[in-house]
Amino acid sequence: VKPRSDSAHPTSEFEYxxxxxxxxxxxxxxxxxxxxxxxxLVPPTRPLVVTTDxxxxxxxxxxxxxxxxxxxxxxxxANLSDIAAMAANPIAAVVSVxxxxxxxxxxxxxxxxxxxADAFAVPLVGGDTNSWDQPLVVSVTVxxxxxxxxxxxxxxxxxGDWLFVTGPLGGSILGHHLDFTPRVREALALHxxxxxxxxxxxxxxxxxxxHHILEESGCGAVVHAKAVPVSSAxxxxxxxxxxxxxxxxxxxxxxxxxxxxxxAEDGSQLLRQSPVAVTRIGECIDAxxxxxxxxxxxxxxxxxxxxxxx
Amino acid sequence: VKPRSDSAHPTSEFEYxxxxxxxxxxxxxxxxxxxxxxxxLVPPTRPLVVTTDxxxxxxxxxxxxxxxxxxxxxxxxANLSDIAAMAANPIAAVVSVxxxxxxxxxxxxxxxxxxxADAFAVPLVGGDTNSWDQPLVVSVTVxxxxxxxxxxxxxxxxxGDWLFVTGPLGGSILGHHLDFTPRVREALALHxxxxxxxxxxxxxxxxxxxHHILEESGCGAVVHAKAVPVSSAxxxxxxxxxxxxxxxxxxxxxxxxxxxxxxAEDGSQLLRQSPVAVTRIGECIDAxxxxxxxxxxxxxxxxxxxxxxx
Numbered sequence: 001v002k003p004r005s006d007s008a009h010p011t012s013e014f015e016y017x018x019x020x021x022x023x024x025x026x027x028x029x030x031x032x033x034x035x036x037x038x039x040x041l042v043p044p045t046r047p048l049v050v051t052t053d054x055x056x057x058x059x060x061x062x063x064x065x066x067x068x069x070x071x072x073x074x075x076x077x078a079n080l081s082d083i084a085a086m087a088a089n090p091i092a093a094v095v096s097v098x099x100x101x102x103x104x105x106x107x108x109x110x111x112x113x114x115x116x117a118d119a120f121a122v123p124l125v126g127g128d129t130n131s132w133d134q135p136l137v138v139s140v141t142v143x144x145x146x147x148x149x150x151x152x153x154x155x156x157x158x159x160g161d162w163l164f165v166t167g168p169l170g171g172s173i174l175g176h177h178l179d180f181t182p183r184v185r186e187a188l189a190l191h192x193x194x195x196x197x198x199x200x201x202x203x204x205x206x207x208x209x210x211h212h213i214l215e216e217s218g219c220g221a222v223v224h225a226k227a228v229p230v231s232s233a234x235x236x237x238x239x240x241x242x243x244x245x246x247x248x249x250x251x252x253x254x255x256x257x258x259x260x261x262x263x264a265e266d267g268s269q270l271l272r273q274s275p276v277a278v279t280r281i282g283e284c285i286d287a288x289x290x291x292x293x294x295x296x297x298x299x300x301x302x303x304x305x306x307x308x309x310x
Numbered sequence: 311v312k313p314r315s316d317s318a319h320p321t322s323e324f325e326y327x328x329x330x331x332x333x334x335x336x337x338x339x340x341x342x343x344x345x346x347x348x349x350x351l352v353p354p355t356r357p358l359v360v361t362t363d364x365x366x367x368x369x370x371x372x373x374x375x376x377x378x379x380x381x382x383x384x385x386x387x388a389n390l391s392d393i394a395a396m397a398a399n400p401i402a403a404v405v406s407v408x409x410x411x412x413x414x415x416x417x418x419x420x421x422x423x424x425x426x427a428d429a430f431a432v433p434l435v436g437g438d439t440n441s442w443d444q445p446l447v448v449s450v451t452v453x454x455x456x457x458x459x460x461x462x463x464x465x466x467x468x469x470g471d472w473l474f475v476t477g478p479l480g481g482s483i484l485g486h487h488l489d490f491t492p493r494v495r496e497a498l499a500l501h502x503x504x505x506x507x508x509x510x511x512x513x514x515x516x517x518x519x520x521h522h523i524l525e526e527s528g529c530g531a532v533v534h535a536k537a538v539p540v541s542s543a544x545x546x547x548x549x550x551x552x553x554x555x556x557x558x559x560x561x562x563x564x565x566x567x568x569x570x571x572x573x574a575e576d577g578s579q580l581l582r583q584s585p586v587a588v589t590r591i592g593e594c595i596d597a598x599x600x601x602x603x604x605x606x607x608x609x610x611x612x613x614x615x616x617x618x619x620x
Contacts (some may be wrong), residue, residue, distance in 0.1 A: 039359070098369075132369050
């Protein structure tokens with residue numbers, strides 16, 4: 001395996017690994033970085049949080065339209081959003097990739113991964129580089145560490161809890177799904193300020209992800225239609241789709257905001273003074289998932305993106 | 311997302327997740343298992359070892375020939391082999407998958423992953439389930455914990471060291487690449503018995519992987535042609551390819567045995583009494599990678615499988 005000297009771009013996995021090792025700075029948390037059989041990290045002192053997310057060209061983005069850098073950025077950011085959902089601190093990431101042979105852009109993918117990781121000082125400590133004749137696949141695994149208050153689960157919401165979201169929802173497909181900022185800092189700030197009973201990031205869609213919380217917690221919820229923050233993208237999209245902006249806010253996926261439940265007292269404290277922008281959208285009840293508008297409750301179907309296997 | 315009651319097989323990612331959660335036993339190391347935004351683990355007390363490996367249908371196996379169960383088994387075992395290469399203890403795994411829509415076999419893939427993981431008491435703590443119209447992709451990340459002697463790196467071999475391998479090599483494509491046992495136990499037993507200076511698992515091929523050790527260690531090696539253990543598969547394959555069995559043993563990938571360097575004193579101890587079967591194949595010298603046969607040294611090209619990007 002001789003390095004090609006006639007090209008500025010790495011053309012084999014080993015040249016690529018050498019290239020990215022040269023761009024990986026030393027980090028006191030990293031005992032062994034890219035280039036060995038495994039990475040080795042200083043062990044965390046608090047519970048270890050792990051998430052993995054695979055993104056595919058043609059499903060999660062269209063590389064020919066968005067470019068490799070934004071594809072890489074999204075792959076890392078989507079994983080960091082899952083770390084945020086537990087209100088944990090991200091500490092390291094590994095990435096496995098299947099490149100489309102000959103398509104190029106390996107460096108751009110790495111730079112995009114680093115764009116998102118660097119924003120949270122997360123070292124990229126290892127990975128696996130492959131190529132094939134099929135579309136690009138990127139799988140990221142991020143490790144994190146729970147705070148001293150512990151990881152926040154989907155389970156833990158109780159009737160009487162208030163429900164909040166961290167930002168406007170809907171219409172992510174128009175661009176937000178590529179350039180969102182994972183709510184890592186917001187989650188940590190909220191977790192320090194109040195007792196988060198349950199939390200989830202909004203990747204499948206508000207109704208679907210809230211449904212995840214309710215299923216795990218064994219309770220129900222009412223969402224107030226007027227309270228749901230609707231993004232301007234949801235309004236833009238609404239003009240094309242014929243669906244209402246609210247429907248987009250409730251059903252579209254990939255907002256990568258957080259939906260969480262807190263006790264009523266913590267809830268009113270957040271309304272008075274929250275460390276980050278939050279919007280109260282409803283409250284937990286005994287059972288069911290309901291949308292309340294004009295004083296009337298209707299069932300809110302937990303629709304969202306679902307990967308069909310069969 | 312209603313569970314389909316008319317089918318014995320999960321047809322959506324949520325049914326699949328519910329199915330595999332029901333098959334995931336409690337584990338004292340696992341604080342939160344599959345089904346939340348992240349898994350949460352009891353933190354290891356010693357350095358944390360991380361590896362990731364992505365396998366693709368048509369590249370690493372042909373699903374239509376080998377079936378989903380063996381595909382899953384290989385994906386997990388290949389990752390465990392990297393943990394073995396550091397002489398670490400595997401502690402947990404996460405898996406992200408892109409299934410080929412409609413192809414079925416999701417349960418079999420999980421059972422195959424578990425076949426390999428269960429053999430080392432490794433819990434499968436989380437993952438990401440996707441589907442698309444392209445071939446199956448499985449990406450596994452395994453976490454491990456270094457022993458008190460530390461993780462064994464590729465770097466650390468020195469001139470005068472003796473080189474060993476843990477088993478016969480070559481011809482893996484005839485079947486071994488699907489049913490190998492990752493050398494986790496062997497690595498731990500060797501690490502407890504002697505001071506392993508450097509180690510690598512043989513995934514690219516003996517010459518290529520030994521070359522990795524030499525590059526990282528900054529030394530050379532001589533391999534004795536007669537000493538290289540040649541598998542019966544290498545001999546079988548030789549009859550079809552016209553290459554010699556030795557060439558297959560030196561160049562074929564996916565043996566998933568270990569190649570390692572120890573000091574001469576530890577080396578002779580292993581020859582007298584090793585905790586596991588090992589074969590001395592040569593020794594480290596100042597520079598170069600050489601094959602010695604009939605008293606003559608020829609350069610040994612570090613050829614092996616390389617993913618081309620350009």
